[in-house]
Amino acid sequence: MLFLSGCTEVNKPITSESEGFWNEYIVYPLSLLITKTAEFLGGNFGLGIIAVTILIRLFILPLMIKQTRSSKAMQALQPEMQKLREKYSSKDQKTQQKLQQETMALFQKHGVNPLAGCFPLIIQMPILIGFYHAISRTEEIAQHSFLWFDLGVADPFYILPLIAGATTFIQQKMMMAGTENQNPQMAMMLWIMPIMIIVFAINFPAALSLYWVVGNLFMIVQTYFIKGPDLKKAAATENAGGAKK
Template identity: 75%
Template sequence: MKRKILTLAFLTAVMMLLSGCTEINQDITPESEGFWNEYVVYPLSLVILKTAEAVGSFGWSIVIVTILIRLLILPLMIKQTKNAKAMQVLQPEVKKIQAKYKSKDAQSQQKMQQETMALFQKHGVNPLAGCFPLLVQMPIIFGFYQAIMRTDAIKHDTFLWFDLGSPDPFFILPLVAGATTFLQQKLMMAGSANQNPQMAMMLWLMPIMIIVFAVTLPAALSLYWVVGNIFMIIQTLVINGPDSIKSAEAND
């Protein structure tokens, strides 16, 4: 999990550099230059615009396109979730191997790594499998985030009780975004958060960060977070079944 957190942080930093953080307040148009703008952000913005024309609302357009994007990367997420679940099942065996080779000398550490990898191979588990889905997801998700932020027409539309271009005046969306982020992570980390202090920290840190950001950012982005989180919650429940709820309750 430490490796995955570091990988996610690294990929986020890379995506911010590639996307050009100085352009975040610049509207995306057909004239926007640069690989990131031309082949990632503008096409996603165009999808949002065309969907809004079809359904008559930018709010519903964000909901629909968010679901479509999540469906697009669903096979990768299923693979990542199943691999994480298999890794979790093998943790007791991994700890036995680690206890067997407590010594920090090079030979013991090498044997520990060899036996651990043999255990993973025996059960068909790839400890690096969680990194590839992140590599694919980050450009799409961050690109969609920028498409929402930089599409001028979205800023002037309303949806339900809020303006898409302004923060939610009643703080309902930020709180729902934070709550769904917590629930999503709770389900995904079920059975292992208590065993890993870093995971326990992320369980609380991410929802708080989402709420802080959502209070100040346009409500369109909060809507995207809420819809994406709800999709992920349903996805986790479908893949892991009732066990995910029982494991999450066991962590309380």
């Protein structure tokens, strides 16, 4: 709540005089970093956003790796957890307590912490939201252009929104490789999120769309290197299933 309280100020320009913990220690330093990076790159705020986006993603990369490994560990235990749920299917209190005990014993046996995947997310979300605020609330950005678009207004040709949607789909597809059939809700989000991103990007300044595109491309490369063997296995499974049909 302390970090996200600054979300109510999304339409207020960020300056050195902006008050509050969120503005002073999260948003303004990131805004200053974008501005100084753009100045270093010859006053090109488009390149500044790209460079700082990559820098931020590299900074939180260890957290993302930890989160991905935790997710893979939990996924590997799903068959055994399903057996426990079937074994203790009764809804009475004693049976459910026994299920919890057996589940925790399973986690301890394999050295898995079910909360380990949450902590990296809690740490990185304020950074990413703060960066989003820094881009949208830094007035200098809106006064510049990059490639074919003005950073302060929506892409008139809808190219960035479409790329943002496509890269979101690819990135999510890679992250959920091999799990779509296990979780229908996640499979649904595979289509809903890209559509939402396209709608937002059509209406938001192009600077934010540029941030989404660069961030997604980074995540695609990152996911490829972290989950490479899993992606090849999932692709082989899909091909085998298609061949049988």
